[in-house]
Amino acid sequence: MRRLFFSALLLTPLFSWAHNLPPIARVNLGFDYRLTWVAAMPLATVNTAQSYKDTFTEVFKKFPRVKTSSDDTYFLVSSDGMPDHPMMIGITNWQQQVPIPQAYTGSNSWKIPLKPVVAKSPAFIKGRFLRGAIAVAANGIPIFNPQNNRGEVSQDIGELDKWGGHCGRADDYHYHIIPLHLQSTVGKNLPVAFALDGYPVFGATEPDGSAMRKLDECGGHEDTKFGYHYHGLSKSPYTFIGFHGQVTELEGQVDPQPRANSFRPATSPLRGAAITDFAVEGEGKYKLSYTVNGDKRSVSYVLSTSSAKFEFNNGKEGTTTETYDRRDGSGGGGGKNNAGPRKK
Numbered sequence: 276m277r278r279l280f281f282s283a284l285l286l287t288p289l290f291s292w293a294h295n296l297p298p299i300a301r302v303n304l305g306f307d308y309r310l311t312w313v314a315a316m317p318l319a320t321v322n323t324a325q326s327y328k329d330t331f332t333e334v335f336k337k338f339p340r341v342k343t344s345s346d347d348t349y350f351l352v353s354s355d356g357m358p359d360h361p362m363m364i365g366i367t368n369w370q371q372q373v374p375i376p377q378a379y380t381g382s383n384s385w386k387i388p389l390k391p392v393v394a395k396s397p398a399f400i401k402g403r404f405l406r407g408a409i410a411v412a413a414n415g416i417p418i419f420n421p422q423n424n425r426g427e428v429s430q431d432i433g434e435l436d437k438w439g440g441h442c443g444r445a446d447d448y449h450y451h452i453i454p455l456h457l458q459s460t461v462g463k464n465l466p467v468a469f470a471l472d473g474y475p476v477f478g479a480t481e482p483d484g485s486a487m488r489k490l491d492e493c494g495g496h497e498d499t500k501f502g503y504h505y506h507g508l509s510k511s512p513y514t515f516i517g518f519h520g521q522v523t524e525l526e527g528q529v530d531p532q533p534r535a536n537s538f539r540p541a542t543s544p545l546r547g548a549a550i551t552d553f554a555v556e557g558e559g560k561y562k563l564s565y566t567v568n569g570d571k572r573s574v575s576y577v578l579s580t581s582s583a584k585f586e587f588n589n590g591k592e593g594t595t596t597e598t599y600d601r602r603d604g605s606g607g608g609g610g611k612n613n614a615g616p617r618k619k
């Protein structure tokens with residue numbers, strides 16, 4: 276058991292190392308040879324900034340639609356903001372926003388510091404950083420503060436689906452808890468997310484599978500093998516509670532971070548609505564089903580690069596349609612809505 280654990284731990288940086296070799300060298304590296312090499316590796320190497328980079332690569336590779344790269348400062352994560360798991364189902368406190376793919380790519384990618392730096396004093400997130408993300412999950416989906424932009428705990432007031440997410444004012448899907456369910460894909464020995472200060476966020480157990488040790492004031496702890504890390508929790512406070520590492524705060528959010536793009540005005544809460552289904556019906560074609568006091572309703576929408584067509588089946592109240600020009604979208608995630616949609 277112990278041997279298995281160490282192998283898993285040390286193979287992570289090693290595989291990345293092997294990937295960097297020219298193809299011929301890689302072919303000649305037998306598995307046994309690698310294990311021997313691993314045994315000779317000092318444990319301390321796991322703690323270097325380079326090892327965090329290897330962990331980043333290893334984690335995001337579990338979700339093939341997420342693309343990664345790095346520059347001198349940041350590890351870059353590109354995604355369309357749409358998770359592979361079902362979503363929206365279970366929401367009983369709905370603002371009528373629906374999932375729309377986002378362009379978190381190029382200069383609008385998620386940026387995780389390659390070398391986290393311990394802050395002089397932690398930046399606690401209660402009542403702060405209520406806009407934008409505080410972390411990015413292994414599947415490329417942003418994780419926001421457990422408190423929504425009005426300071427309420429989203430998970431406790433029916434705002435979140437069964438996977439801990441919902442859509443913001445730019446129809447941008449995001450979590451408000453650490454998505455512990457991603458552990459079934461990444462495995463317990465890898466983090467399910469990275470905080471925007473650069474530190475990894477593990478699930479409800481330590482990376483070696485043992486019970487979670489006592490957490491510090493930020494919701495994390497130092498570890499001789501894995502370095503500083505946070506843990507996600509299945510109950511309040513759900514995420515870490517302060518940034519152990521340095522972050523820059525700009526206009527109420529961690530900077531830098533990508534913008535979600537809105538092309539329609541933000542919608543309002545719909546009292547009594549309960550989301551029952553969300554289906555991808557084809558390329559760019561979606562249907563969200565819900566009930567209002569037993570009346571079955573749905574929103575169907577078709578997206579192209581230039582337009583978005585919505586059909587609102589309002590049950591007893593009939594059907595309406597809206598069409599937006601997506602080229603008008605000028606960005607507006609994280610609570611802002613400054614697009615100039617043309618409504619028909």
Ligand SMILES: [Zn+2]
Pocket residue numbers: 419423429441442443449451
């Ligand atoms: Zn939200």
Ligand SMILES: [Zn+2]
Pocket residue numbers: 477480481482487488496498504505506
């Ligand atoms: Zn831990």
